[in-house]
Amino acid sequence: MNVNRRLITALIAITAVASITGCGKKVKSGPLDTAPAITAPAPTAELTATPTAVTAGDQVVLSWRTTNANSVTIDGIGDLPSSGVKTVTPAVSTSYHLTARGDGGTGEATARVTVTAAPAAVAVVNDGAGSNMTAEEQFKANVQDIFFDYDSYDVRSDAQGALSKAAAYLATNNTVKVLIGGYCDERGSNEYNLTLGQSRANSVKQALIKAGVAESRLRVVSYGKEKPFCTESTEECWQQNRRAGFSIDR
Amino acid sequence: MTRSLHSLPRRTLIALLLSAALAPMAHAQDWIKTGSNLSNQRIRLGAAEFRPLGQDPALQGFKLTFDATLFNDLTNAGIFDMISRSLSPSGTPGSPQEINLGQWAAEPANASMVAFGSLAAVSGKLTIAGWVYDAKNPGSPQVLGKQYSDNATDDNARQLAHRFADDIIARLGGGINGIAETKIYFVSSRTGTKEIWAMDYDGQNEHQVTKLGSVSLSPRISPDNSRLAFSSIGRDGWAIRMYSLDLNRLVAFPAGIAGGANLSPAWSGDGTKLAFSSARSGESEIWVCDANGGNLRKLTAFRNNSSPTWNPRTNNQIAWVSGRTGEPQIYIMDSDGGGIQRMTDGGYAVSPSWSPNGQFLAFSWNRKYGPGAPGGQDIYVFEIASMKWLQLTHDSGSNDFPSWSPDGRHLVFERSIGGHSEIWTMLADGTEQHQLTHNGRNFMPNWSWK
Known part of the structure; x- marks a missing residue:
């Protein structure tokens, strides 16, 4: 019986030997030497991208879930936790390919995002100079929200553009003082989320100081999940709530 | 995983806690005692309807309130096997002369003890005379005899019932004071903004404490009931x-004002100190000060620290939440900031509350935390000496902010179902869960110390 199974595939053969012999010894056979005990269940993988069609420069949220995996990677992104959410900004149409490897084999999932080029006559955001925008409108146009990953207070690389623009505006308008609010999504505990919001606001404050804004012009306040921007239990909404928001500190 | 952190095996825990409770085990029971004050054998107690004395037209209303409150308090105590009204002998024995102990001792009531008495309303005063008799010892039956009096209002009918209940519990419950006169402070958004509210331990008598019109969170009552920090x-x-x-x-x-988020205050058990989270140095750290705000100092040196709770037995340790390694975990340190010990080994662990006897931490834990991950935020109790834990809530919404009752037999907590939060209570073994609030959304309960 074992012989018959060996004839089918080496992999299944080892399973059979291991289960029948109680796996007393490791099977000596070159490349399969490293194969772990093969009684483990096969990994499963799910990957979704939201939305699946965007304009270049727009953000896409990837969320994934795996089971029975020891290592999870998305091509081009790298190693990831067994489940999670990540925001990406694809420049061209992209197929995100997730591989979950575990003791029981490999699971795969793919999510396709179609990216259309931004309109040629892209409107350069009006910096307000010389226009009839109010100071408030100019501020809002130039100092824009910074978004964060799940349970993270690290300023993402895709926020550098917004930060540079804010710093440039604040360099020109050097009397404006800024209140930085730290916000969290609805998940997790109120008290702890207030410290997370504090860390987010503080991360942005430090980034602006690094970009040349005087510390005395920056004040932080954490709103945790007490003042959500939107209230639906969806990743889109959660992402909008995981942010540092700005207002003129009068 | 190298930590010796385990789910508590039921048999081990039962044995452990029974030995602590000194209660001989008559027969195995399939439920767990975490609050060491919950004995395994409940006293079978009857509560007769009280006899109204006098002509006051409001008396019947007071009687109904008193009877219902007393029965509820004794049921909630967690140490009695209450005899239901339908199994109780009829009649309203208003005095020792009127009680028929033989009837109570016999089937179907089969009472060990009976509470009974009278209430009288005379010239605006409500007077309660209450007794507890041992139904199986007719030769010398009196266990308790008490008289209480206050202005004749419906609220006082409830308060006098609470006082009688607490005296019964103190007498029959191993000398541990009852909780019927305790209060629960909590946050409610029913007026449109989050304000601090208070209610009796049974959910009655809700009233608003703060009217600040902003967002007020994390109420913590001082051990002497005189001040509320939030x-x-x-x-x-x-x-x-x-x-x-x-x-x-x-x-x-003034110590609570300095720039940066100042959050989650906690009183030491002797009321002389406060610990809280403050970001005045940039990141959120645990700070402590004297009750008057003096002697302020920082205890931690990483970021994302919140929700301290003192060991109320010794006042020389603080448990708190730290996100220093990523997801928040429960830690314990000495009250000078040394001797840091991590208690939870993963997931998302928040909102510790230290039990009155110093042995346990109640906290909220999502052991499989992660986006899209299965599992819920549930209340757990952790025995500090053994590093073992027990899950108290299962498959019922998202549960957070447990707070111990002063007798160590109960926990009050916030349960959110479909985003709608209310205050719930349960025995410290997870049984007898029931909802206390029903108006608006209610959060972050804190049980008074006495």
């Missing part, structure tokens, strides 16, 4: 604020 957001961010329940107004607490 955090509130204002023009300059989050401050620890202090409300005097003697003066019924806010009183100054």
